[in-house]
Amino acid sequence: MSRFSRWLAPTTVVRAHCDLPCGVYDPEQARIEAESVFRIQEKYQGNEDPVYRARAIHIKEERADLVKEHLDVLWHDYFKPEHLEAVPNLHELFWSATKAASKAKASVDPADGKALLAAIDDIDAAWKKTGGAEKTRVAGRPG
Amino acid sequence: MLPAIAPGDWLLVDPTTRDWPRRGSVVVVREPDSGDLAIKRVAAGPGDRVPFADGYLILAEDEAWLLADADEETARDAGFGEPIDSRRYGPVPLDLLVGRAWFRYGPLRRFGPIRHR
Numbered sequence: 001m002s003r004f005s006r007w008l009a010p011t012t013v014v015r016a017h018c019d020l021p022c023g024v025y026d027p028e029q030a031r032i033e034a035e036s037v038f039r040i041q042e043k044y045q046g047n048e049d050p051v052y053r054a055r056a057i058h059i060k061e062e063r064a065d066l067v068k069e070h071l072d073v074l075w076h077d078y079f080k081p082e083h084l085e086a087v088p089n090l091h092e093l094f095w096s097a098t099k100a101a102s103k104a105k106a107s108v109d110p111a112d113g114k115a116l117l118a119a120i121d122d123i124d125a126a127w128k129k130t131g132g133a134e135k136t137r138v139a140g141r142p143g
Numbered sequence: 144m145l146p147a148i149a150p151g152d153w154l155l156v157d158p159t160t161r162d163w164p165r166r167g168s169v170v171v172v173r174e175p176d177s178g179d180l181a182i183k184r185v186a187a188g189p190g191d192r193v194p195f196a197d198g199y200l201i202l203a204e205d206e207a208w209l210l211a212d213a214d215e216e217t218a219r220d221a222g223f224g225e226p227i228d229s230r231r232y233g234p235v236p237l238d239l240l241v242g243r244a245w246f247r248y249g250p251l252r253r254f255g256p257i258r259h260r
Contacts, residue, residue, distance in 0.1 A: 005249075008153070008248070008249065009153060009249070010153050010154065012180065013180070014154075014171050014180040014181055014182045015179055015180065015181050015182070016144035016148060016181060016182045016183070016211060
């Protein structure tokens with residue numbers, strides 16, 4: 001750039017940005033965190049040590065928050081209005097799954113963890129039904 | 144904001160706020176969520192109705208509705224996600240508007256006024 005055009009060039013930059021998502025979405029991400037929640041609930045029940053139990057609760061709640069975050073990303077970013085045709089109860093599925101995540105976060109009963117896993121499986125089915133497995137993973141879902 | 148504004152455009156921005164937000168003009172705004180300077184088009188001004196969720200809302204006397212030119216589909220096809228605009232952060236307080244982009248002085252092949260829509 002010449003000195004003249006440097007002098008002319010604006011000094012302030014404005015953006016016209018959109019999101020720049022990677023386009024990779026998979027309910028498996030939420031499921032793995034939810035499996036942690038479930039396992040920790042089981043382990044909690046099998047161990048009386050108060051320090052262990054305190055750690056278990058702390059980590060379980062962290063994982064449950066991650067479940068909610070991953071579900072939200074799927075809901076907000078992956079699923080589009082046109083997917084409602086294939087999955088008319090989509091919003092209900094997410095509502096009950098995130099509610100189940102909240103419940104599992106506050107509970108040490110493995111049954112709540114299991115309910116969360118089932119809710120995520122329903123979302124997984126919706127993701128597959130809308131072609132998510134082929135469209136969003138780099139080479140389809142492994143395995 | 145393509146094709147109206149392209150990356151690397153040099154813009155003149157008018158900070159006098161007397162005549163705007165006029166619908167269709169391109170404005171520089173300090174974004175509510177991030178505080179970043181962004182460029183958007185005024186889709187509606189104070190007192191206008193804008194479609195929102197399944198209904199509509201009426202903008203207050205000190206609010207504007209700013210949209211990117213790209214619709215969701217175009218942005219997605221270009222490999223971007225949803226445009227970040229009033230559909231994301233809602234009505235924008237007029238205080239956050241910085242000025243109206245009215246002229247492009249560079250690059251030379253794109254020299255000329257920024258058009259209203």
